[in-house]
Amino acid sequence: MPSQLINCRTGYGTTLDKPKQPLSFAADVLGYPIAIDFSQLDTMKGKLVGQKIIRFSDLSGKTVDDEDIVRVIVTQHPDLEGGPVELEALADELSDVEDSALDLVTFELYFPGEEEPDQLIMELDKFNALATDAPMPEIIKGATKVSRSAMSPRSGLVAAKARPDYASLEHAGKPHKGKTQDAEKKLVQEHLDEINERLKADGLRMIDLSNADHVARYGLETLAMERTKATS
Structure with missing residues:
Protein backbone atom coordinates (compact mmCIF):
# COMPACT_ATOMS: atom_id res chain seq x y z
CA MET A 1 0.00 0.00 0.00
CA PRO A 2 1.94 3.15 -1.16
CA SER A 3 1.95 6.15 1.15
CA GLN A 4 -0.02 9.22 0.16
CA LEU A 5 1.12 12.83 0.53
CA ILE A 6 -1.74 14.70 2.19
CA ASN A 7 -2.11 18.41 1.42
CA CYS A 8 -4.00 19.92 4.32
CA ARG A 9 -6.12 22.34 2.34
CA THR A 10 -9.83 22.46 1.90
CA GLY A 11 -11.53 21.32 -1.26
CA TYR A 12 -11.73 24.98 -2.32
CA GLY A 13 -7.99 25.55 -2.03
CA THR A 14 -8.04 27.75 1.08
CA THR A 15 -5.57 27.07 3.86
CA LEU A 16 -6.95 25.68 7.08
CA ASP A 17 -6.31 28.32 9.76
CA LYS A 18 -7.14 25.91 12.55
CA PRO A 19 -8.04 22.26 12.22
CA LYS A 20 -11.50 21.42 13.44
CA GLN A 21 -10.27 17.92 14.13
CA PRO A 22 -8.07 16.97 17.10
CA LEU A 23 -4.35 17.69 16.63
CA SER A 24 -3.89 14.12 15.45
CA PHE A 25 -6.54 12.16 13.60
CA ALA A 26 -6.88 9.11 11.39
CA ALA A 27 -8.52 9.09 8.02
CA ASP A 28 -9.03 6.91 4.99
CA VAL A 29 -7.84 8.70 1.85
CA LEU A 30 -8.25 7.10 -1.56
CA GLY A 31 -8.54 3.75 0.16
CA TYR A 32 -5.30 4.11 2.14
CA PRO A 33 -5.42 4.32 5.97
CA ILE A 34 -3.29 7.21 7.20
CA ALA A 35 -2.91 9.47 10.20
CA ILE A 36 -2.14 13.19 10.01
CA ASP A 37 -0.45 15.10 12.83
CA PHE A 38 -1.40 18.79 12.97
CA SER A 39 0.93 19.56 15.87
CA GLN A 40 3.18 21.53 13.51
CA LEU A 41 0.40 23.97 12.57
CA ASP A 42 1.33 27.62 13.14
CA THR A 43 -1.99 28.89 14.53
CA MET A 44 -0.81 32.53 14.62
CA LYS A 45 -0.12 32.74 10.90
CA GLY A 46 -2.61 30.09 9.85
CA LYS A 47 0.01 28.18 7.84
CA LEU A 48 0.87 24.52 7.89
CA VAL A 49 4.64 24.30 8.31
CA GLY A 50 4.90 20.54 8.65
CA GLN A 51 2.99 17.30 8.65
CA LYS A 52 3.54 13.71 9.63
CA ILE A 53 2.27 10.74 7.65
CA ILE A 54 1.83 7.55 9.65
CA ARG A 55 1.51 4.25 7.83
CA PHE A 56 -0.15 1.12 9.15
CA SER A 57 0.43 -2.59 8.70
CA ASP A 58 -2.33 -4.19 6.63
CA LEU A 59 -1.97 -7.34 8.72
CA SER A 60 -2.13 -6.01 12.28
CA GLY A 61 -3.11 -2.35 12.03
CA LYS A 62 0.06 -1.36 13.92
CA THR A 63 1.98 1.75 12.90
CA VAL A 64 4.93 1.09 10.60
CA ASP A 65 8.18 3.02 10.25
CA ASP A 66 9.52 3.30 6.70
CA GLU A 67 12.63 1.28 7.53
CA ASP A 68 10.51 -1.61 8.85
CA ILE A 69 8.05 -1.85 5.95
CA VAL A 70 7.91 -5.10 3.99
CA ARG A 71 5.96 -5.09 0.72
CA VAL A 72 3.89 -8.25 0.29
CA ILE A 73 2.66 -8.99 -3.25
CA VAL A 74 -0.09 -11.62 -3.16
CA THR A 75 -0.12 -13.36 -6.54
CA GLN A 76 -2.48 -16.26 -5.82
CA HIS A 77 -5.30 -16.49 -3.27
CA PRO A 78 -8.82 -17.93 -3.47
CA ASP A 79 -10.29 -14.46 -2.80
CA LEU A 80 -8.16 -12.58 -5.34
CA GLU A 81 -10.08 -10.81 -8.09
CA GLY A 82 -8.50 -8.91 -10.96
CA GLY A 83 -4.86 -9.82 -10.39
CA PRO A 84 -2.17 -9.49 -7.69
CA VAL A 85 -2.51 -7.06 -4.78
CA GLU A 86 0.06 -5.32 -2.58
CA LEU A 87 0.06 -5.28 1.22
CA GLU A 88 2.39 -3.61 3.70
CA ALA A 89 3.49 -5.24 6.92
CA LEU A 90 6.06 -5.04 9.69
CA ALA A 91 9.18 -7.12 9.22
CA ASP A 92 8.57 -8.76 12.60
CA GLU A 93 5.14 -9.94 11.48
CA LEU A 94 6.75 -11.95 8.68
CA SER A 95 9.75 -13.32 10.55
CA ASP A 96 8.43 -16.91 10.54
CA VAL A 97 6.96 -16.91 7.03
CA GLU A 98 9.88 -18.50 5.24
CA ASP A 99 10.21 -21.23 7.87
CA SER A 100 6.49 -21.98 7.52
CA ALA A 101 6.50 -22.02 3.71
CA LEU A 102 5.52 -25.30 2.08
CA ASP A 103 7.27 -27.13 -0.74
CA LEU A 104 4.59 -27.19 -3.42
CA VAL A 105 4.18 -28.58 -6.92
CA THR A 106 2.10 -26.74 -9.52
CA PHE A 107 0.86 -28.86 -12.42
CA GLU A 108 -1.86 -29.10 -15.04
CA LEU A 109 -4.12 -31.98 -16.03
CA TYR A 110 -5.21 -32.31 -19.66
CA PHE A 111 -8.16 -34.71 -19.76
CA PRO A 112 -9.36 -36.17 -23.08
CA GLY A 113 -12.07 -34.02 -24.60
CA GLU A 114 -11.40 -31.07 -22.28
CA GLU A 115 -10.33 -27.82 -23.95
CA GLU A 116 -8.96 -26.27 -20.78
CA PRO A 117 -6.53 -27.91 -18.34
CA ASP A 118 -7.15 -28.21 -14.63
CA GLN A 119 -4.47 -26.26 -12.77
CA LEU A 120 -3.61 -27.82 -9.41
CA ILE A 121 -1.22 -27.27 -6.51
CA MET A 122 -0.14 -30.09 -4.19
CA GLU A 123 2.31 -30.49 -1.36
CA LEU A 124 5.57 -31.96 -2.64
CA ASP A 125 5.42 -35.09 -0.48
CA LYS A 126 1.88 -35.93 -1.63
CA PHE A 127 2.77 -35.36 -5.27
CA ASN A 128 5.89 -37.52 -5.00
CA ALA A 129 3.77 -40.28 -3.43
CA SER A 152 -0.41 -26.02 -30.36
CA PRO A 153 -3.99 -27.31 -30.13
CA ARG A 154 -3.06 -30.21 -32.44
CA SER A 155 -0.44 -31.45 -30.01
CA GLY A 156 -3.12 -32.19 -27.45
CA LEU A 157 -1.70 -29.54 -25.14
CA VAL A 158 -3.07 -26.02 -24.98
CA ALA A 159 -1.88 -22.98 -23.16
CA ALA A 160 -3.33 -22.81 -19.67
CA LYS A 161 -6.22 -20.49 -19.06
CA ALA A 162 -7.75 -19.32 -15.85
CA ARG A 163 -9.94 -22.07 -14.42
CA PRO A 164 -13.65 -21.21 -14.55
CA ASP A 165 -15.22 -20.21 -11.26
CA TYR A 166 -17.79 -22.96 -10.80
CA ALA A 167 -19.09 -21.16 -7.71
CA SER A 168 -20.66 -18.54 -9.99
CA LEU A 169 -23.93 -18.56 -11.91
CA GLU A 170 -21.94 -18.22 -15.12
CA HIS A 171 -20.23 -21.61 -14.71
CA ALA A 172 -22.08 -23.54 -11.99
CA GLY A 173 -23.35 -26.90 -13.20
CA LYS A 174 -20.92 -27.25 -16.09
CA PRO A 175 -19.28 -30.68 -16.39
CA HIS A 176 -15.83 -30.61 -14.80
CA LYS A 177 -13.36 -32.92 -13.15
CA GLY A 178 -12.75 -32.93 -9.43
CA LYS A 179 -14.91 -32.35 -6.37
CA THR A 180 -17.99 -30.17 -6.52
CA GLN A 181 -17.63 -27.50 -3.87
CA ASP A 182 -20.45 -26.52 -1.51
CA ALA A 183 -20.78 -23.07 -3.10
CA GLU A 184 -21.48 -24.62 -6.50
CA LYS A 185 -23.93 -27.13 -5.01
CA LYS A 186 -25.88 -24.32 -3.36
CA LEU A 187 -26.12 -22.40 -6.61
CA VAL A 188 -27.38 -25.45 -8.48
CA GLN A 189 -29.91 -26.22 -5.75
CA GLU A 190 -31.27 -22.65 -5.76
CA HIS A 191 -31.09 -21.93 -9.51
CA LEU A 192 -31.45 -25.35 -11.16
CA ASP A 193 -33.91 -24.30 -13.88
CA GLU A 194 -31.91 -21.21 -14.78
CA ILE A 195 -28.66 -23.18 -14.89
CA ASN A 196 -30.22 -25.91 -17.03
CA GLU A 197 -31.40 -23.31 -19.53
CA ARG A 198 -27.84 -21.99 -19.82
CA LEU A 199 -26.39 -25.49 -20.14
CA LYS A 200 -28.88 -26.30 -22.90
CA ALA A 201 -28.08 -23.08 -24.75
CA ASP A 202 -24.35 -23.89 -24.53
CA GLY A 203 -24.90 -27.39 -25.87
CA LEU A 204 -23.83 -29.04 -22.60
CA ARG A 205 -25.48 -31.85 -20.71
CA MET A 206 -28.28 -30.70 -18.42
CA ILE A 207 -28.61 -31.64 -14.76
CA ASP A 208 -31.20 -34.41 -14.53
CA LEU A 209 -33.04 -34.95 -11.25
CA SER A 210 -33.70 -38.56 -12.30
CA ASN A 211 -29.96 -39.15 -12.67
CA ALA A 212 -28.59 -40.51 -9.38
CA ASP A 213 -25.06 -39.29 -10.13
CA HIS A 214 -26.28 -35.75 -10.80
CA VAL A 215 -28.42 -35.74 -7.67
CA ALA A 216 -25.52 -36.93 -5.51
CA ARG A 217 -22.98 -34.56 -7.10
CA TYR A 218 -25.04 -31.44 -6.43
CA GLY A 219 -26.90 -32.52 -3.28
CA LEU A 220 -30.30 -32.43 -4.98
CA GLU A 221 -31.99 -35.19 -2.99
CA THR A 222 -34.56 -32.88 -1.36
CA LEU A 223 -35.37 -31.07 -4.59
CA ALA A 224 -35.73 -34.35 -6.46
CA MET A 225 -38.19 -35.65 -3.88
CA GLU A 226 -40.20 -32.42 -3.93
CA ARG A 227 -40.54 -32.42 -7.71
CA THR A 228 -41.39 -36.12 -7.79
CA LYS A 229 -44.23 -35.52 -5.33
CA ALA A 230 -45.42 -32.49 -7.28
CA THR A 231 -45.72 -34.53 -10.49
CA SER A 232 -47.25 -37.63 -8.91
Missing part, protein backbone atom coordinates in the same frame (compact mmCIF):
# COMPACT_ATOMS: atom_id res chain seq x y z
CA LEU A 130 1.88 -40.62 -6.73
CA ALA A 131 4.94 -42.35 -8.19
CA THR A 132 4.98 -46.06 -7.36
CA ASP A 133 7.22 -47.53 -10.06
CA ALA A 134 10.23 -45.27 -9.42
CA PRO A 135 11.07 -42.26 -7.23
CA MET A 136 9.40 -39.10 -8.52
CA PRO A 137 12.70 -37.14 -8.81
CA GLU A 138 13.96 -39.80 -11.24
CA ILE A 139 10.74 -39.69 -13.24
CA ILE A 140 10.86 -35.88 -13.44
CA LYS A 141 14.47 -35.87 -14.62
CA GLY A 142 13.72 -38.40 -17.37
CA ALA A 143 10.45 -36.82 -18.49
CA THR A 144 9.95 -35.06 -21.84
CA LYS A 145 10.60 -31.33 -21.78
CA VAL A 146 7.64 -29.15 -22.75
CA SER A 147 8.01 -25.70 -24.28
CA ARG A 148 5.04 -23.38 -23.91
CA SER A 149 5.93 -21.53 -27.09
CA ALA A 150 5.94 -24.79 -29.06
CA MET A 151 2.47 -25.88 -27.92
Whole structure:
Protein backbone atom coordinates (compact mmCIF):
# COMPACT_ATOMS: atom_id res chain seq x y z
CA MET A 1 0.00 0.00 0.00
CA PRO A 2 1.94 3.15 -1.16
CA SER A 3 1.95 6.15 1.15
CA GLN A 4 -0.02 9.22 0.16
CA LEU A 5 1.12 12.83 0.53
CA ILE A 6 -1.74 14.70 2.19
CA ASN A 7 -2.11 18.41 1.42
CA CYS A 8 -4.00 19.92 4.32
CA ARG A 9 -6.12 22.34 2.34
CA THR A 10 -9.83 22.46 1.90
CA GLY A 11 -11.53 21.32 -1.26
CA TYR A 12 -11.73 24.98 -2.32
CA GLY A 13 -7.99 25.55 -2.03
CA THR A 14 -8.04 27.75 1.08
CA THR A 15 -5.57 27.07 3.86
CA LEU A 16 -6.95 25.68 7.08
CA ASP A 17 -6.31 28.32 9.76
CA LYS A 18 -7.14 25.91 12.55
CA PRO A 19 -8.04 22.26 12.22
CA LYS A 20 -11.50 21.42 13.44
CA GLN A 21 -10.27 17.92 14.13
CA PRO A 22 -8.07 16.97 17.10
CA LEU A 23 -4.35 17.69 16.63
CA SER A 24 -3.89 14.12 15.45
CA PHE A 25 -6.54 12.16 13.60
CA ALA A 26 -6.88 9.11 11.39
CA ALA A 27 -8.52 9.09 8.02
CA ASP A 28 -9.03 6.91 4.99
CA VAL A 29 -7.84 8.70 1.85
CA LEU A 30 -8.25 7.10 -1.56
CA GLY A 31 -8.54 3.75 0.16
CA TYR A 32 -5.30 4.11 2.14
CA PRO A 33 -5.42 4.32 5.97
CA ILE A 34 -3.29 7.21 7.20
CA ALA A 35 -2.91 9.47 10.20
CA ILE A 36 -2.14 13.19 10.01
CA ASP A 37 -0.45 15.10 12.83
CA PHE A 38 -1.40 18.79 12.97
CA SER A 39 0.93 19.56 15.87
CA GLN A 40 3.18 21.53 13.51
CA LEU A 41 0.40 23.97 12.57
CA ASP A 42 1.33 27.62 13.14
CA THR A 43 -1.99 28.89 14.53
CA MET A 44 -0.81 32.53 14.62
CA LYS A 45 -0.12 32.74 10.90
CA GLY A 46 -2.61 30.09 9.85
CA LYS A 47 0.01 28.18 7.84
CA LEU A 48 0.87 24.52 7.89
CA VAL A 49 4.64 24.30 8.31
CA GLY A 50 4.90 20.54 8.65
CA GLN A 51 2.99 17.30 8.65
CA LYS A 52 3.54 13.71 9.63
CA ILE A 53 2.27 10.74 7.65
CA ILE A 54 1.83 7.55 9.65
CA ARG A 55 1.51 4.25 7.83
CA PHE A 56 -0.15 1.12 9.15
CA SER A 57 0.43 -2.59 8.70
CA ASP A 58 -2.33 -4.19 6.63
CA LEU A 59 -1.97 -7.34 8.72
CA SER A 60 -2.13 -6.01 12.28
CA GLY A 61 -3.11 -2.35 12.03
CA LYS A 62 0.06 -1.36 13.92
CA THR A 63 1.98 1.75 12.90
CA VAL A 64 4.93 1.09 10.60
CA ASP A 65 8.18 3.02 10.25
CA ASP A 66 9.52 3.30 6.70
CA GLU A 67 12.63 1.28 7.53
CA ASP A 68 10.51 -1.61 8.85
CA ILE A 69 8.05 -1.85 5.95
CA VAL A 70 7.91 -5.10 3.99
CA ARG A 71 5.96 -5.09 0.72
CA VAL A 72 3.89 -8.25 0.29
CA ILE A 73 2.66 -8.99 -3.25
CA VAL A 74 -0.09 -11.62 -3.16
CA THR A 75 -0.12 -13.36 -6.54
CA GLN A 76 -2.48 -16.26 -5.82
CA HIS A 77 -5.30 -16.49 -3.27
CA PRO A 78 -8.82 -17.93 -3.47
CA ASP A 79 -10.29 -14.46 -2.80
CA LEU A 80 -8.16 -12.58 -5.34
CA GLU A 81 -10.08 -10.81 -8.09
CA GLY A 82 -8.50 -8.91 -10.96
CA GLY A 83 -4.86 -9.82 -10.39
CA PRO A 84 -2.17 -9.49 -7.69
CA VAL A 85 -2.51 -7.06 -4.78
CA GLU A 86 0.06 -5.32 -2.58
CA LEU A 87 0.06 -5.28 1.22
CA GLU A 88 2.39 -3.61 3.70
CA ALA A 89 3.49 -5.24 6.92
CA LEU A 90 6.06 -5.04 9.69
CA ALA A 91 9.18 -7.12 9.22
CA ASP A 92 8.57 -8.76 12.60
CA GLU A 93 5.14 -9.94 11.48
CA LEU A 94 6.75 -11.95 8.68
CA SER A 95 9.75 -13.32 10.55
CA ASP A 96 8.43 -16.91 10.54
CA VAL A 97 6.96 -16.91 7.03
CA GLU A 98 9.88 -18.50 5.24
CA ASP A 99 10.21 -21.23 7.87
CA SER A 100 6.49 -21.98 7.52
CA ALA A 101 6.50 -22.02 3.71
CA LEU A 102 5.52 -25.30 2.08
CA ASP A 103 7.27 -27.13 -0.74
CA LEU A 104 4.59 -27.19 -3.42
CA VAL A 105 4.18 -28.58 -6.92
CA THR A 106 2.10 -26.74 -9.52
CA PHE A 107 0.86 -28.86 -12.42
CA GLU A 108 -1.86 -29.10 -15.04
CA LEU A 109 -4.12 -31.98 -16.03
CA TYR A 110 -5.21 -32.31 -19.66
CA PHE A 111 -8.16 -34.71 -19.76
CA PRO A 112 -9.36 -36.17 -23.08
CA GLY A 113 -12.07 -34.02 -24.60
CA GLU A 114 -11.40 -31.07 -22.28
CA GLU A 115 -10.33 -27.82 -23.95
CA GLU A 116 -8.96 -26.27 -20.78
CA PRO A 117 -6.53 -27.91 -18.34
CA ASP A 118 -7.15 -28.21 -14.63
CA GLN A 119 -4.47 -26.26 -12.77
CA LEU A 120 -3.61 -27.82 -9.41
CA ILE A 121 -1.22 -27.27 -6.51
CA MET A 122 -0.14 -30.09 -4.19
CA GLU A 123 2.31 -30.49 -1.36
CA LEU A 124 5.57 -31.96 -2.64
CA ASP A 125 5.42 -35.09 -0.48
CA LYS A 126 1.88 -35.93 -1.63
CA PHE A 127 2.77 -35.36 -5.27
CA ASN A 128 5.89 -37.52 -5.00
CA ALA A 129 3.77 -40.28 -3.43
CA LEU A 130 1.88 -40.62 -6.73
CA ALA A 131 4.94 -42.35 -8.19
CA THR A 132 4.98 -46.06 -7.36
CA ASP A 133 7.22 -47.53 -10.06
CA ALA A 134 10.23 -45.27 -9.42
CA PRO A 135 11.07 -42.26 -7.23
CA MET A 136 9.40 -39.10 -8.52
CA PRO A 137 12.70 -37.14 -8.81
CA GLU A 138 13.96 -39.80 -11.24
CA ILE A 139 10.74 -39.69 -13.24
CA ILE A 140 10.86 -35.88 -13.44
CA LYS A 141 14.47 -35.87 -14.62
CA GLY A 142 13.72 -38.40 -17.37
CA ALA A 143 10.45 -36.82 -18.49
CA THR A 144 9.95 -35.06 -21.84
CA LYS A 145 10.60 -31.33 -21.78
CA VAL A 146 7.64 -29.15 -22.75
CA SER A 147 8.01 -25.70 -24.28
CA ARG A 148 5.04 -23.38 -23.91
CA SER A 149 5.93 -21.53 -27.09
CA ALA A 150 5.94 -24.79 -29.06
CA MET A 151 2.47 -25.88 -27.92
CA SER A 152 -0.41 -26.02 -30.36
CA PRO A 153 -3.99 -27.31 -30.13
CA ARG A 154 -3.06 -30.21 -32.44
CA SER A 155 -0.44 -31.45 -30.01
CA GLY A 156 -3.12 -32.19 -27.45
CA LEU A 157 -1.70 -29.54 -25.14
CA VAL A 158 -3.07 -26.02 -24.98
CA ALA A 159 -1.88 -22.98 -23.16
CA ALA A 160 -3.33 -22.81 -19.67
CA LYS A 161 -6.22 -20.49 -19.06
CA ALA A 162 -7.75 -19.32 -15.85
CA ARG A 163 -9.94 -22.07 -14.42
CA PRO A 164 -13.65 -21.21 -14.55
CA ASP A 165 -15.22 -20.21 -11.26
CA TYR A 166 -17.79 -22.96 -10.80
CA ALA A 167 -19.09 -21.16 -7.71
CA SER A 168 -20.66 -18.54 -9.99
CA LEU A 169 -23.93 -18.56 -11.91
CA GLU A 170 -21.94 -18.22 -15.12
CA HIS A 171 -20.23 -21.61 -14.71
CA ALA A 172 -22.08 -23.54 -11.99
CA GLY A 173 -23.35 -26.90 -13.20
CA LYS A 174 -20.92 -27.25 -16.09
CA PRO A 175 -19.28 -30.68 -16.39
CA HIS A 176 -15.83 -30.61 -14.80
CA LYS A 177 -13.36 -32.92 -13.15
CA GLY A 178 -12.75 -32.93 -9.43
CA LYS A 179 -14.91 -32.35 -6.37
CA THR A 180 -17.99 -30.17 -6.52
CA GLN A 181 -17.63 -27.50 -3.87
CA ASP A 182 -20.45 -26.52 -1.51
CA ALA A 183 -20.78 -23.07 -3.10
CA GLU A 184 -21.48 -24.62 -6.50
CA LYS A 185 -23.93 -27.13 -5.01
CA LYS A 186 -25.88 -24.32 -3.36
CA LEU A 187 -26.12 -22.40 -6.61
CA VAL A 188 -27.38 -25.45 -8.48
CA GLN A 189 -29.91 -26.22 -5.75
CA GLU A 190 -31.27 -22.65 -5.76
CA HIS A 191 -31.09 -21.93 -9.51
CA LEU A 192 -31.45 -25.35 -11.16
CA ASP A 193 -33.91 -24.30 -13.88
CA GLU A 194 -31.91 -21.21 -14.78
CA ILE A 195 -28.66 -23.18 -14.89
CA ASN A 196 -30.22 -25.91 -17.03
CA GLU A 197 -31.40 -23.31 -19.53
CA ARG A 198 -27.84 -21.99 -19.82
CA LEU A 199 -26.39 -25.49 -20.14
CA LYS A 200 -28.88 -26.30 -22.90
CA ALA A 201 -28.08 -23.08 -24.75
CA ASP A 202 -24.35 -23.89 -24.53
CA GLY A 203 -24.90 -27.39 -25.87
CA LEU A 204 -23.83 -29.04 -22.60
CA ARG A 205 -25.48 -31.85 -20.71
CA MET A 206 -28.28 -30.70 -18.42
CA ILE A 207 -28.61 -31.64 -14.76
CA ASP A 208 -31.20 -34.41 -14.53
CA LEU A 209 -33.04 -34.95 -11.25
CA SER A 210 -33.70 -38.56 -12.30
CA ASN A 211 -29.96 -39.15 -12.67
CA ALA A 212 -28.59 -40.51 -9.38
CA ASP A 213 -25.06 -39.29 -10.13
CA HIS A 214 -26.28 -35.75 -10.80
CA VAL A 215 -28.42 -35.74 -7.67
CA ALA A 216 -25.52 -36.93 -5.51
CA ARG A 217 -22.98 -34.56 -7.10
CA TYR A 218 -25.04 -31.44 -6.43
CA GLY A 219 -26.90 -32.52 -3.28
CA LEU A 220 -30.30 -32.43 -4.98
CA GLU A 221 -31.99 -35.19 -2.99
CA THR A 222 -34.56 -32.88 -1.36
CA LEU A 223 -35.37 -31.07 -4.59
CA ALA A 224 -35.73 -34.35 -6.46
CA MET A 225 -38.19 -35.65 -3.88
CA GLU A 226 -40.20 -32.42 -3.93
CA ARG A 227 -40.54 -32.42 -7.71
CA THR A 228 -41.39 -36.12 -7.79
CA LYS A 229 -44.23 -35.52 -5.33
CA ALA A 230 -45.42 -32.49 -7.28
CA THR A 231 -45.72 -34.53 -10.49
CA SER A 232 -47.25 -37.63 -8.91
